[in-house]
Amino acid sequence: MSMLRVEHSLGFAQLQDGGRFGVRHLGVTQGGALDWIAQHWANWLLGNPLDACVIEIPLGGLTLKAEADGWLALTGADLDAKLDQQPLRPWQVFAIRSGQQLTFTQPRSGVRAYLAAAGGFKANPVLGAVATVMREGLGGLHGDGKGLKPGNQLTYSAQPAVSRKMPSEAIPDYKSPVTLQLLVGAQSSQFSGDSLFQLFNQHWTLDQRADRMGMRLTGPALRYQGDALISEGIPLGAVQVPPDGQPIVLMNDRQTIGGYPRLGALTPASLARLAQCAPGQKIRLQPISQAQARQDHLALLARWEP
Amino acid sequence: MLRLFDVIDEANIPWLMAAAERLHTAFGAQLIDLVPSYTTLMLHYDGLQLSEAQASERVLQALKGLQPLAINDSGRRHELPVWYHPSVGPDLEALAQRAGCTVEQVVDRHCSRDYPVFTLGFTPGFGYMGLVDPSIAAPRLATPRQRVPQGSVGIAERQTAVYPLVSPGGWNLIGRCPLALFDRERDGYSLLKPGDRVRFVSVDHAEFLRLGGDDASMEPNP
Known part of the structure; x- marks a missing residue:
């Protein structure tokens, strides 16, 4: 089992999967990753189910620390991510070593980054999904709809199913019209x-x-x-x-x-x-x-x- | 979107419930969500497995010879305890004044009839009910409150509802219900379902607390 600990968070980064279905007649919303294409690519890079649970990171303001070695994939917005002090480009699989720090600081292109983990981040589904919906108090790491907070521990599988390379023509340019x-x-x-x-x-x-x-x-x-x-x-x-x-x-x-x-x-x-x-x-x-x-x-x- | 009616009417409910039942059966695993409202059913099916033409055909077959559900089959009847008091119902006195009656009379009128649940929406477990006696109907507040406490009982025009979660809201608040209307640990999650019937029952402060109510008072003005 691999593990990330949340060191710093503004509270907006949140766990998202494909969304919550079959309960909308109860007034419960859908949820799920907003940029589902970037989420799918992140999961695809690691061979996960495409709608497996990822972290949706709007704008930045998140620092994670590895408590064990692991494999992650980053897609979506370029939030000036750094692995320790080294710049980390999105749209790739990367290894993280125990003790290394992953930070997201500010948007350089796009708004929402997606961080996937081998096998998907683990959390108990609520009403059939992990999708975090803050307004409804549903989903997320503890089922109560909260975004990620310092001290939260995120677990995932030690080994990815596969490690793929992103087809370069499929990488979107968020600066285009x-x-x-x-x-x-x-x-x-x-x-x-x-x-x-x-x-x-x-x-x-x-x-x-x-x-x-x-x-x-x-x-x-x-x-x-x-x-x-x-x-x-x-x-x-x-x-x-x-x-x-x-x-x-x-x-x-x-x-x-x-x-x-x-x-x-x-x-x-x-x-x-x-x-x-x-x-x-x-x-x-x-x-x-x-x-x-x-x-x-x-x-x-x-x-x-x- | 299936439009079955043009106006809001309690008599629509058993028809909408009957149609929902048939569509659940007809679409099975290809049904993603079915959202009933006052006059419509929004059908969300798996468009990768069914073409639009196939889905339309299935809807037509499913609704052939549709009969409304018997009223007893369309839902359950609930008695919801409410502590009617200005400290948790900051619009209660203004509403009485507007109706030209006493606070007690507002309470009596609100408790005097069974209300069908027309639909759920706004927040999880929020049941739109009605219709209240015309004398206690009141327009929504000009400025909605930023924070309406959980369990608040409100009136907007001739509709009434209980707020299941803390949320913003513009309905006239007249009391508070101590029961959990939405519970992610409960089977079925929502206490109310479309087609259910609700009778409000006035309880005193002690009973409200005994039932687990939170009597934290509110500011009188939004």
């Missing part, structure tokens, strides 16, 4: 024609109010012309528009039901990309058909096939 794909649907036909034109032809800016529950975009005010809605279930990635006309993309920790009109939902790959955007990021939206979205998604999943 951001275009997100929207499956148009829900109440989109009840927005003004001008609003739908603006939606796809103007730049949007990611607001400060951007977290695991929802990411608010600012730009031209969109106008909904339909009747008030009765609250209904909200799918992952739904783009809802409250009365101020500024869309909110609903992420993994969204409320289970809601009553604001929606324009449709972003594709899973677009949500992963959005998870790596910092406030102030310029974003464009592009419509995509159901058939194309499905084909793209299947092609993406095929990359991790054995």
Whole structure:
């Protein structure tokens, strides 16, 4: 068994797996890694199940110390990670020796880093998942929804199933322009024609109010012309528009039901990309058909096939 | 998204519950989540195993000849004890004033009927119930409270609910329930399920404490 001890944490780094399912009718949210693509790659590098439990590290502010030798993989954002004093690039498997310190300080590219461990980090699932949801007090290392705290001990297997190399063409450039794909649907036909034109032809800016529950975009005010809605279930990635006309993309920790009109939902790959955007990021939206979205998604999943 | 009704009505519930049961059976392991609300069911199925056309066909087959569940089959009946008092229900007196009656009358009216649970949402185990007597209906607070204590009993328009966890909230708070509405250690987790019926029962301070209630008082204003 290998072990990491949390030396320093701002409380935002948290354990995440693929999310919590089959309990949304109880008002329990989905959770799970926001950038599920980076999470999948991190697990793939070590031969873990793709949705095995990883640490999601937003922005930095985390120091871990190895209490035994082990194998880890780092993907996602470049948070200026260092292994002892040596810079550690993301998108690779690396060995950590007992006594070595792993620190994440500040974002240089992207927002969320993912640290996977041989066999996945071990924690008891709550309602079927380890996914940490702070707002609900569910999941995480002790099941109570808390982020990682100094003194926490994280255990994982001593040996990885495999140790792979990242295909270089699959490493994303988080500094590239951001275009997100929207499956148009829900109440989109009840927005003004001008609003739908603006939606796809103007730049949007990611607001400060951007977290695991929802990411608010600012730009031209969109106008909904339909009747008030009765609250209904909200799918992952739904783009809802409250009365101020500024869309909110609903992420993994969204409320289970809601009553604001929606324009449709972003594709899973677009949500992963959005998870790596910092406030102030310029974003464009592009419509995509159901058939194309499905084909793209299947092609993406095929990359991790054995 | 399956839209079965256009308006909120208690009579929708046995139909929605019947449809949910059929869909659970029809989709089996390919069902990821099924989220009922007042008038709709959101079906989240495994899109890698089923095409949209296959899923639609399965829904149509499942809902053929649908009959509403008998009211006794659609859920359980719960009696929820509530300590109605201004120290834990900071909007109780204002609500009485608004209704033009005494605090006791507000309590009597709130306890006078069974409320069906229309749906769960907002936070784990938060059951949207109604409809309360029109005289004790009240709009949401203009500024929601940052922190509503666990167990708080609230009214918003003609809906009523108990807050299962500490959360922000804009409902008018009239009392506190000592029971755990959501418990990750309990089988089924949530005390309430859509289709259940709830009767509130007024208890005194001593009984509230005996049932494990936390009587920490609140500031009167948000």
